[in-house]
Amino acid sequence: MRSDLRPVAAGLVRAWTRVYTHGLPRAERTARLAEIDSDLWESEHDPRAPRGGWAAMQILGRLLIGIPDDLAWRMDIGATAHRAPVRELAAAGMMTGPRRVSAFGLAATIHAIAVSAVMWAAASTGPELSTPQGVAGAGGTGISRRFPHNASLRDRLVRYKPSNGPVMPTPVQSGATPPEAGVFGTVRAAAMAMAVRVGLIAPPRFASHAASSASEPSSSNNESVMKMPVQTLAAPGKARAFGVVSAVALAVAGHVGLISPSRPAAQAPPPSPDRFVAKLLQNRYALSVRNGQLSGAGAQVLQSAIAQSRFVLLGENHGVAQTPELGAAVCNAADSERFHTMAIEEGPFAAGELESWARRRDGLAQLAAFERTFPDYSLSIYNSREEFDMLQQCARAAQGDFHLWGLDHEALGAGGPILSRILKSRLGEPARSAMQQLRQKDEDGHRRALQSGGIGDLFMLSADDQDLARGGAVLERDGTPEARSLFASLVESHEFYRISPADYDNARRRERLMKTRFVADYTRAAATAATSPKVLLKFGAYHIYRGLNPVHGSGIGNYIAEFAETQRAQSLHIRLMAVKGSEPFYPRVGQPARLRPFNLDDDPRSQYLQPMLNNRLQSDWTLFDLRPLRHDFNALLRGTNRELATLVFGIDILVMVPEGTPSTEIH
Template identity: 35%
Template sequence: MASPALAETPAKRLPFSTRLEEARTVLQVDAAGLHGAGGTVIAKAVSDARYVVIGEDHLSREIPLFATSICSLMAQRGLRAFAVEIGPEAARIVNQNLRRPDRGERIGTFMQSHPDAMAFQNGRDESDMAAQCAKLAGPRFEVWGLDQEFFGASGFLLEQMLAARPGPAARAAIERLMALDRKAAAAALASGSAGDMLIFNVTDEQMADAASAVKRDGGRRVTELFESLAETRAIYLGQNTDGYASNTRRARLMKRTLLKYVANSQQPERILFKFGDVHAAKGMNGLDQRDLGNFVAERAEGEGALSLHIAVYGAKGVHALYAGVGRQIRTEPFTVTDDADYAWLKDALGLRDKAGVGGQWMLVDLRSLRSRPPADMPSAWRKMIYQYDMLVIAPELTPSSLLGSK
């Protein structure tokens, strides 16, 4: 039993609305970086972190601008890589063109020849962001692709297999798949439906026959590429049969791929990550899985370092959405709180509007809400404060566009 001298009188807990207001600051984001009180808070947190993980809403113009500012802050103490939601083979194309003055044209030409072979980094603003990060970070900087390849990548992967000079059995099998792929790609371009692509139509028997031939005389590089094709196919097909298992497989792939990149790098080095918000969260994410964000957080702790996880959303605006194979994006107006999964943001947006700062970005430092969390904190916020360290809200998002799409 504690002595009277040491006994503590429980402090009165402030209501959630008050604590949330205390955690909120304003933020300005432009081509020159982050400004205002929120910018100072973020800059300090970034300087302390070895890994910064951005969880985002995809294909806007504004969030890449924010991420470029984070690149600039990290580059001041050395930035080794930018890990993004594309496959390793797509990342090779990005890195080959990253510092070229005709980068956009070359990636556009690649996408015209290989429709839907890459996701996100074929976005104009995403590509500009990566190139600016490379300029800021120096010659060792690379883009790392941790995801499976995109569903249109089969033709490109098969081309790379042939370029690796397989033996006669593997070559014949790869050429058979390439003939199927050309037919499937033409159908997909005509219909706009990804479901017409090879990845969704090649049979188990055809894949097994090719796998046997590749094993016979394909060689290391061909085997690596074929395994990538098979893994990509399994993940996408799995979405139609068992989404939870497919997402788990995808998360494990991203973790393994990160370790491969890190094994070829110097330790310790700083890395920036930018993924959809469900992948970037710590702990159990919105899919009830431990995804990449949790893996990064645990790795940082094991190294005696820090990771910083920032969720970035727009209050409203226009979303860029997938419109079909080889098509330019389609657009759709949105208000974030109309989505049931993000209705909890009304608490923060209400404070912003009440304070008259609706035209500015907003930062909520979630770390300050973890100590003695208010008893009346809504369950969605209670989960969010442990999944992320900071919440950033842009006043409005506008859509990016795709390179190489009409």
């Protein structure tokens, strides 16, 4: 079976990036590596990209064609960096003294030698691997094996697996090693050493006792141990010269940190339990938000991901002010392809009101007046200063049309404002009378709730089903389409609130409602837009997961991910998580919010987050790019952690905030 060569090609790209960024300031190097990793990840997941060997050839072709651009970029960045004071350059680890040969020149030479060696090894089926004259294994035997002609490219490099039979010993060759074999063996050894070091291939296993290994199959997989021949420096002219050049190249590579001497697998330590953490740290970045703008090493990672995604989902714990702060920065980071549409966790009525206020300079005053008229639970989330400020910033960043889609049910206290809006429309007398009666019952329910403090007295929960049915019937005869739509949203919300939101079936019903409303809004927008709408969605954290979320639901996040694939587009799933802080909650109707402290470090339910919590930055926000962790996740983790797996495969970008502050309620 032919192996997938994309990991080999991608590894070469990463190795080349490490080479030509060597010696740059850490921020520049980290940003460049992050950009390359993002490009490779997107290429791998692009449904239009070729597969198999063609994909590897495409990656290698882009690598070779892009080398001049990479060198030009390196010289530009290097020139910029060298305008900095010598002390700053030295602190960044760059060479500041005179030197005969540049480290970058040596690194580029090493890259050329390595690529040539690997391509030479890949292009040939290879001569016999044999023990040179004068070198014998235990018992006076050598090993001889030829790679089969139908072996894949990766097999020919070093992953060729012998047949299930034992390796047969052959007599030691008495003749001198041919020059071609010496050259090939030297180049192959150099290519193998470098490829093993940078992780392109698995190291070959060396037998500790040649005689016993040659006659007994492996106990783990019933395969023979493949023994590599000992190379000799007694090869004639060309082989010896090339061997010396290869040795020097590998030595220089080791000196600059590209490779290190390999050890036989028999002496290698077992895999470190911290491999997952090591991979996590490779994809950890500092992130800051100042005045609506992203900064820090993680800014470029996030901006690149936003630019490549048609749908960006931001998940939050409600009531934490840092989420709308990040949301505004996401809108401003979209650059030329702006977010003209935002979907939020409010009902259609609330979203319509918020959209009109967000566009107005006096929008905050309009929202405050609305809250005074309908003081309790008329909005679910966007009745805080930080949330509304985010909406206004996103509306300004759109530089044109800006639309809000409400995909959720209406808020607990939305009965009053919805019925008031219906009464302002053109109604027949029977419909107007029915709506006035319902509006009076809403006011009565609110007074009872203020006395009892319980939300159960609010009209959205206490409304009589027969009253609602009669109201809907008269609106069908005497109401406008807008009135009927608003009333239907009220009834839908009432039916949801009658059952606990934690009920499994009720939660699934809510998820279906969000998906249905999204596809309806998107279809209408796409029908009139010149290009497919780019949408920002902001919801509670569990709603935005790919796949099943932590409570085993398939929410709007998974629907968007699947929908994006059908559109040949991409979705980006971001979760903001405050490590500690306080969040508001409302114990009684009519009473101001109280603050509930939280601390993930002390929460037993957050044990699965320990790799992130233990390795977060203490002062800045920490951005963890979780996408690269999905490759070989189980091997990296060396154990089963379903909660962590749900996070890694469900969320693309995790942003950890050291301390979350509660949002400020508008009165």
